[in-house]
Amino acid sequence: MVPTRSEFIHQGLPGKVAFYVLILASTAYAAWRFWQRVQTWRQGKPVTWKQDWIGNVTRYIVAQRKVRASRPKSGAPMHLLIFYGFVALLIATTLLAVNSYSPFKFHQGTYYLVYEATFDSLGLLLVIGVVWALARRHGFRPSVVSHEWKDLWALYLLLALGITGYVVEAARIANDPKPWDHVSWVGNAIAQLLPTVSDGAYVGIWWFHSILVMAFIVGLPHMKLKHIVVAIPTAAGVPARPMGHLEPISMEEVEKTGQIGVAEAKDFSRWHLMSVDACMECGRCTEVCPANGVGKILNPKRVAQDVLAASQTGANVPSAISEEALWACTTCNACVEACPVLIRHVDLIVDARRNLVAEGKLSGTAAVMLRQTGSTGHAWGAARGTREEWMKGQEVPLAKDKKEFDTLFWVGCAGATDPGAVKTTKAVAELMRQAGVDYACLGNEEQCTGDSARRVGDEFLFQEMAAQNVATFSKYQFKRIVTPCPHCFNTLKNEYGDFGGEYEVVHHSQLIAELIDEGKLKPAQAQEGGVTYHDPCYLGRVNNESDAPRKALGEETRLNDYSDAIQREVLDGNRKNITEPENYGKKTLCCGAGGGRMWMEEEPNQRPANRRAEELIATGAKTVALGCPFCRIMLDASVKQVGGDEINLVDLAEMVRDANK
Ligand code: SF4
Ligand code: SF4
Structure with a gap:
């Protein structure tokens, strides 16, 4: 006897016809519902970016890269079990269908035995994952996970599908045992618990399972589980531009539409709506x-969810989200980094802000910042001609004198005038001098990059600043730009290319790491009381640079490469000179200054920087090493507010300079 099993056991033609009619009807219904969703997405603007469909699906769907990289406490292992269990059952069903409806008949012999043993085992992944998810919802649900009956219904339906699948198998074995049934080890074990199953009882159990499958298909477009379908084209078409690169808007576009930014959902791209x-x-x-x-x-x-609702109801987007919420965003990209379905929240928020700014709905200190940037070319409004004051008493080469040099030292608004940030600027200049780097500064020719203006929502002020700076750069010959400001770094590196300014740009920590590798500098020395390091969002997360600052502090890490929490844990144990705070590297916690928040009023009990300061102080380290002038300004106020008076905030460049004196 050749091992195999037949289909539609004990069912005649009426049973077969009823099954095909119902399964086709439920599939057609689901397809129609999904098509309606597609029509909602199609009201958006056509996608303009290039898409790496195969690479993205491999990375984000097959390998589940985003899910694996998320925090274990968010249920990553649970999701992986459900996903791979579900995919296994989908593959098993597809193979069965190919065998049934094609001329190729392979569901027998050794293949059949391997098929049964494999998919009988893999089906358990789904059951375990769903039980885990249910336990999480009923027992230890994180507050951010919603608790709607629809979600529970979907989970119970999945569980019922998994369990009844095994029960159908067990009933078949109990009804008509075969010598090879032991390979279907889960179904076989359940069969041992069942009494004799009559033909009629088997057919009843089979139909119960089939109706659950149909209910699942019908319910899919209405449940959150629809992400099983929608996440695939979303991942495939995700913008290739880096996280820190905002999509520019053109004057032609504004002239055509008579509008800046997003007022209604249809102003987003189709991909964003999907x-x-x-x-x-x-x-x-x-x-x-x-x-x-x-x-x-x-x-x-x-x-x-609000953008989704606006796409379905036609509501005004800034009102649907709420203006207060829109202004609260620091554009830190933590949400973008965490989202398993690759939603770009920062695009959504900045696009809505652009419309608010154009409608004159920004007031207060952030509006003052925009005016200052436009009138003085300095975000804090420092008068023109004051950007060279920090150079007094030092030999700092100017671009206008040298014309040609290797490295352009981009100081930034804070780096030129803020007393704390100026210490960093001086330290970087001193290190470059000491290491023999051929560099020059723009001095009074430098103007704000426009990063904060752009992220607040004033796109055209940003574009004006970018055009002026690119024109200044074009006067000189240099190989690359170095800057101690991660916000300038991100904008110059990722965004100026859209305005004719393609440059190699490095953060000062990257330059220092390079000079350490070349033996021209020594890393920072250990400090009494210990050191911790605060990863700036626009360096550690947005530009994936966590290793260079640590190298400057005397640590060899591979955080830039980590792709999951496990590797991170291994690396945790290897630090010699620094103690990591709870959130670090890509998962760093924002100081609250990005997205123009530096210039917005903050309730004392709602300062993100206070929370971060508490985390940094909790490491027990007395020195907090920094790599961003914005973080320095925010944390300087916050460490004092949360009682960390004895904490020494210092840029890593200053620490390296002290080690090389
Ligand atoms: S503050 Fe950061 S995490 Fe929150 S919405 Fe804005 S970018 Fe996302
Ligand atoms: S936006 Fe992304 S991370 Fe946030 S709830 Fe939705 S799927 Fe989850």
Whole structure:
């Protein structure tokens, strides 16, 4: 006897016909519902970026890269079990269908035995994963995970599918045992618990399972589980541009539409509308949001849901999200980094801000910053001609004198005038001098990059600053730009290319790391009381640079490469000179200054920087090494507010300079 099993056991033609009619009807219904969703996405603007469909699907769907990289406490292992279990059952069903409806008949012999043993085992992944998810919802549900009956219904339906699948198998074995049944070890074990199953009882159990499958298909477009379908094209079409690169808007576009930014959902791209439809309300984005973490109204999960609702109802987007929530965002990208379905919340928020700014709805200190940037070319409004004051008493070469040099030292607004940031600027200049780097500064020719203006929502002020700076750069011959400001670094590196300014740009920590490798500098020395390091969002997360600052502090790490939590844990044990805070590297916690928040009023009990200061102080280290002038300004105020008077905030460049005196 050749091992195999037949289909539609004990069922005649009427049973077969009824099954095909019902399964086709339920599939057609689901397809129609999904098509309606596609029509909602199609009201958006056509996608303009290049898409790496195969690479993205391999990375984000097959390898589940985003899910694996998320925090274990957010349920990553649970999701992996459900996903791979579900995919295994889908493959098993597809193989069965190919065998049934094609001329190729292979469901027998050794293949059949391997098939049964493999998929009988893999089906357990789904059952275990769903039980885990249910336990999480009923027992230890993180506050950010919603608790709606629809979610529970979906989970119970999945569980019922998994369990009844095994029960059908067990009933078949109990009804008509075969010598090879032991390979279907789970079904066989259940069969041992069953009494004799009559033909009629088997058919009843089979139909019960089939109706559950149909209910699942019909319900899929209405449940959060729809992300199983929608996440695939979302991942495939995700913008190739880096996280820190905002899509520019052109004057032609504005002239054509008569509008700046997003007022209605149709002003977003089709991809952005599709992506919010993939949101399964897991809450990972909200869990890591620094604004939400200090009790602000901003909730990135809600942002995605509000944009989705606006796409379905035609509501005004800034009102649907709420203006207060929109202004609360620091554009730290923690939500973007955490989102398993690759939603770009920062694009959604900045696009809506652009419309608010154009409508004159920004007031207060952030509006003053925009005026200052436009009138003085300095975000804090320092008068023109004051950007060279920090150079007094030092030999700092100017670009206008040298004309040609290797490295352009971009100081930044804070680096030129803020007393704390000026210490960093001087240290970087001194290190470059000491290491023999051929560099020059723009001095009074430098102007704000426009980063904060852009992220507040004043796109055309940003473009004006970018055009002026690119024109200044074009006067000189240099190989690369170095800057101690991660915000300038991000904008110059990722965004100026859209305005004719393609440059090699490095953060000062990267230059220092390079000079250490070349033996021209020594890393920072250990400090009495210990050292911790605060990763700036626009360096560690947005530009994936966590190793260079640590090298400057005497640590060899591979954080830039880590792709999951496990590797991170291994690396944790290897630090010699620094103690990591709870959130570091890509998962760093924002100081609250990005996205123009530096210039917005903050309730004392709602300062993200206070929360970060508490985390840094909790390491026990007395020195906090920094790599960003914005973080320095924010944390300087906060460490004092949370009682860390004895904490020494110092840029890593100053520490390296002291080690090389
Ligand atoms: S936006 Fe992304 S991270 Fe946030 S709830 Fe939705 S799926 Fe989860
Ligand atoms: S970018 Fe940062 S502050 Fe803004 S919504 Fe996302 S996590 Fe929150």
